[in-house]
Amino acid sequence: MHTRITDLLGIRYPIIQGGMAWVAEYHLAAAVSEAGGLGIIGAANAPAEWVREQIRETKKRTDKPFGVNVMLMSPYADQVAQVIAEEGVAVVTTGAGNPEKYMELWKSKGIKVVPVVASVALAKRMERCGADAVVAEGCESGGHVGESTTMALVPQVVDAVEIPVIAAGGIADGRGVAAALMLGAEGVQMGTRFVATTECQVHPNYKEKVLKARDIDTRVTGRTTGHPVRALRNEMTKKYLEMEAAGATAEELEYLTLGGLRKAVVEGDVKNGSVMSGQIAGLVKDELPCKEVIENIMAETGKALKGAAQYE
Numbered sequence: 001m002h003t004r005i006t007d008l009l010g011i012r013y014p015i016i017q018g019g020m021a022w023v024a025e026y027h028l029a030a031a032v033s034e035a036g037g038l039g040i041i042g043a044a045n046a047p048a049e050w051v052r053e054q055i056r057e058t059k060k061r062t063d064k065p066f067g068v069n070v071m072l073m074s075p076y077a078d079q080v081a082q083v084i085a086e087e088g089v090a091v092v093t094t095g096a097g098n099p100e101k102y103m104e105l106w107k108s109k110g111i112k113v114v115p116v117v118a119s120v121a122l123a124k125r126m127e128r129c130g131a132d133a134v135v136a137e138g139c140e141s142g143g144h145v146g147e148s149t150t151m152a153l154v155p156q157v158v159d160a161v162e163i164p165v166i167a168a169g170g171i172a173d174g175r176g177v178a179a180a181l182m183l184g185a186e187g188v189q190m191g192t193r194f195v196a197t198t199e200c201q202v203h204p205n206y207k208e209k210v211l212k213a214r215d216i217d218t219r220v221t222g223r224t225t226g227h228p229v230r231a232l233r234n235e236m237t238k239k240y241l242e243m244e245a246a247g248a249t250a251e252e253l254e255y256l257t258l259g260g261l262r263k264a265v266v267e268g269d270v271k272n273g274s275v276m277s278g279q280i281a282g283l284v285k286d287e288l289p290c291k292e293v294i295e296n297i298m299a300e301t302g303k304a305l306k307g308a309a310q311y312e
């Protein structure tokens with residue numbers, strides 16, 4: 001399948017594995033890229049030397065394009081931006097801020113810059129400052145979320161910008177990919193589906209919780225603090241939401257989630273940690289190698305698109 005996204009990123013399939021803090025490290029990123037998608041290392045708040053190591057390990061495992069997701073609010077963002085330019089990766093996706101100040105550096109190295117956006121206004125701003133594409137991420141997704149759903153956001157972003165759009169949030173099978181293409185997206189980014197893969201290094205408790213999740217099992221904490229995060233419900237989300245409703249301060253709430261993702265991913269504490277996951281977890285029922293996930297999804301996409309043709 002050819003789209004502007006496959007051409008731009010030099011990948012076989014228009015499937016991108018979202019950069020995920022603590023989750024998306026080199027085993028996962030390399031496996032996705034090897035399978036014909038675009039693997040992404042999640043730099044999150046990690047120091048630049050960790051990112052350098054991750055890039056080098058990924059390169060040992062694949063010679064296909066892969067990316068790094070930079071969290072622009074990270075205290076290490078400046079150094080991470082530099083390491084990315086030095087080591088050379090195909091793509092950078094960015095979240096939590098404006099990547100404008102790094103644009104010249106990355107562009108001079110031929111790195112494609114793809115910011116993640118949750119609104120039309122931000123998509124337009126990113127296009128103006130030289131982004132090669134945008135990921136339009138709806139609030140069904142795991143992790144930090146915006147206001148709009150994927151269904152509403154994607155076509156509005158597609159209409160607002162000339163650059164290609166990648167849809168994210170709530171996509172885990174070929175029906176989702178076909179739907180995203182119908183909305184005008186030219187690729188998809190998935191996070192939750194890739195958590196439940198053989199190559200993903202998260203604690204088995206984390207994977208099990210994703211695999212057992214039902215459609216209504218996610219909660220969004222932090223709406224009152226302006227930093228909403230979607231995760232699977234557990235003791236932590238229950239307590240958080242109770243405290244939030246009772247008017248707890250931002251500091252009290254932050255204390256509750258401090259190190260929460262690490263707790264769940266590394267220690268397997270899925271009761272008190274933050275088990276970030278999208279609403280689509282209810283659809284994810286099997287742990288598979290990335291190659292199988294991607295090939296199944298592409299086969300389903302073809303079927304779904306053919307099926308849709310019957311309504312012509």
Ligand SMILES: Cc1cc2nc3c(=O)[nH]c(=O)nc-3n(C[C@H](O)[C@H](O)[C@H](O)COP(=O)(O)O)c2cc1C
Pocket residue numbers: 017018019020021023042043044069071094095116137140141142143144168169170171189190191192193275276277278279280
């Ligand atoms: C555990 C987890 C951690 C995430 N961390 C990040 C991150 O650090 N940076 C980012 O831009 N997006 C992050 N995301 C969002 C994903 O990159 C992706 O856009 C999202 O998961 C897509 O929605 P889906 O979960 O419905 O597939 C995270 C998602 C999950 C599930």
